Amino acid sequence: xxxxxxxQVYRIGxxxxxxxxxxxYSLGSVTATTVALQAGDLxxxxxxNLAQSGAMVNMSTSYSLPFEDKMKKHPSTGDLWALEIIESxxxxxxxxxxxxxxxxxxxxxxxxxxPSRAWYTGCTRCKKQLDAIGATDRRCYICPDHGENKGKxxxxxxxxxxxxxxxxxxxxxxxTLRRLTKEFLGHDDLDKADVMDDLVRVLRVAEVCVxxxxxxxxxGMVGFDLFDIAPQVTAEGCLAVYRAxxxxxxxxxxxxxxxxxxNVMVNSLGQLIVNHKSATQAVxxxxxxxxxxxxxxxxxxxxxxxxxxTLKCKCLVCESPCTLFAAGLPKSVLDYTRMSMNxxxxxxxxxxxxxxxxxxxxxxxxxxxxxLPFELRVFKYQAAQFLLTLAKSTAAPTGEAxxxxxxxxxxxxxxxxxxxxxxxxxxxxxxxxxxx
Numbered sequence: 001x002x003x004x005x006x007x008q009v010y011r012i013g014x015x016x017x018x019x020x021x022x023x024x025y026s027l028g029s030v031t032a033t034t035v036a037l038q039a040g041d042l043x044x045x046x047x048x049n050l051a052q053s054g055a056m057v058n059m060s061t062s063y064s065l066p067f068e069d070k071m072k073k074h075p076s077t078g079d080l081w082a083l084e085i086i087e088s089x090x091x092x093x094x095x096x097x098x099x100x101x102x103x104x105x106x107x108x109x110x111x112x113x114x115p116s117r118a119w120y121t122g123c124t125r126c127k128k129q130l131d132a133i134g135a136t137d138r139r140c141y142i143c144p145d146h147g148e149n150k151g152k153x154x155x156x157x158x159x160x161x162x163x164x165x166x167x168x169x170x171x172x173x174x175x176t177l178r179r180l181t182k183e184f185l186g187h188d189d190l191d192k193a194d195v196m197d198d199l200v201r202v203l204r205v206a207e208v209c210v211x212x213x214x215x216x217x218x219x220g221m222v223g224f225d226l227f228d229i230a231p232q233v234t235a236e237g238c239l240a241v242y243r244a245x246x247x248x249x250x251x252x253x254x255x256x257x258x259x260x261x262x263n264v265m266v267n268s269l270g271q272l273i274v275n276h277k278s279a280t281q282a283v284x285x286x287x288x289x290x291x292x293x294x295x296x297x298x299x300x301x302x303x304x305x306x307x308x309x310t311l312k313c314k315c316l317v318c319e320s321p322c323t324l325f326a327a328g329l330p331k332s333v334l335d336y337t338r339m340s341m342n343x344x345x346x347x348x349x350x351x352x353x354x355x356x357x358x359x360x361x362x363x364x365x366x367x368x369x370x371x372l373p374f375e376l377r378v379f380k381y382q383a384a385q386f387l388l389t390l391a392k393s394t395a396a397p398t399g400e401a402x403x404x405x406x407x408x409x410x411x412x413x414x415x416x417x418x419x420x421x422x423x424x425x426x427x428x429x430x431x432x433x434x435x436x
Contacts, residue, residue, distance in 0.1 A: 015029060131144070290315055294341065296336055
């Protein structure tokens with residue numbers, strides 16, 4: 001079929017389309033199959049009689065679809081822990097999953113020598129990273145599959161994502177990288193030396209929704225295609241919200257968890273935990289939504305060149321007062337000294353002091369009055385949903401029981417429950433999160 005030129009078409013009659021599993025198909029022939037190369041008016045007639053493009057079904061795997069076609073797929077709503085289990089159990093379900101309440105904790109290149117760079121030298125045939133052999137002036141590049149190779153620039157990187165359920169790393173390639181830098185950095189120059197560091201600085205404080213294509217590689221293993229990262233809340237409303245896991249078999253390693261000031265503490269091992277009634281869960285990072293109710297209090301630290309800024313705040317989940325603080329060199333805490341009363345901000349915390357004071361790791365102020373009401377309602381809803389997940393995990397079966405069948409059924413149901421229309425909802429009250 002390689003003999004066709006522009007304007008010509010092959011018309012195939014009585015072909016056999018065979019499902020191969022994992023969203024893949026093979027095209028085969030039968031005794032009655034006919035193949036005819038047509039040109040001119042005949043070719044134009046075939047093209048004119050095709051269905052409208054909107055009615056056509058693209059049967060390619062997620063990896064080979066254009067971005068516009070990927071975005072047309074109806075997603076299910078889940079979390080990073082669900083994706084982790086889909087991969088570990090090698091489930092046969094395919095589709096698109098949207099995970100809300102996600103933060104990008106790290107972004108790095110594919111090479112250990114240049115972690116801030118968004119490209120590497122790859123094979124011209126398979127894109128695998130090349131091994132450099134020899135001195136700089138006589139260096140050659142070797143592909144493990146195709147031998148010596150001149151190589152080419154391949155754009156790609158790793159993203160470490162975290163949500164209330166888990167942390168998971170994904171590979172991201174050129175098309176998605178360019179959209180990311182355009183959306184969050186205002187440019188699409190992937191050749192900048194520190195573009196990965198720039199992305200981390202912006203995305204670590206941006207709550208986003210990610211869309212991940214779930215499919216299978218050529219070797220039959222589950223593979224993921226992270227193709228979209230979008231702000232979770234904008235002035236137009238909320239795209240999706242984190243919900244309590246749909247089953248009790250949760251044993252993830254939570255990444256960034258929304259909490260009330262009453263539920264965060266440190267255990268005897270020095271781990272940050274979320275505590276609710278009799279249930280506890282160690283978490284890597286917690287985030288609190290607070291409002292400053294008094295002017296910042298500054299204290300000069302003894303015997304070191306630094307200051308401590310104490311912030312008297314109100315937790316916007318329980319409405320109780322709480323004390324947060326930041327300590328360090330004057331330059332590092334300058335933003336806290338300039339905070340004005342009634343400012344709303346999200347504080348990311350990793351510890352709690354014995355006296356109840358909460359040290360701030362970093363923060364982001366919520367300055368946009370158009371999005372602030374949505375941010376407040378989404379935060380309260382998601383904090384309550386994590387406590388529901390925590391309660392389910394406490395009631396879950398213990399011991400060495402084999403729960404793989406239950407997990408498989410729950411995740412297959414999750415993947416099948418898709419959203420027919422993905423649009424932003426302008427939440428008017430906290431429990432509107434049930435409708436997102």
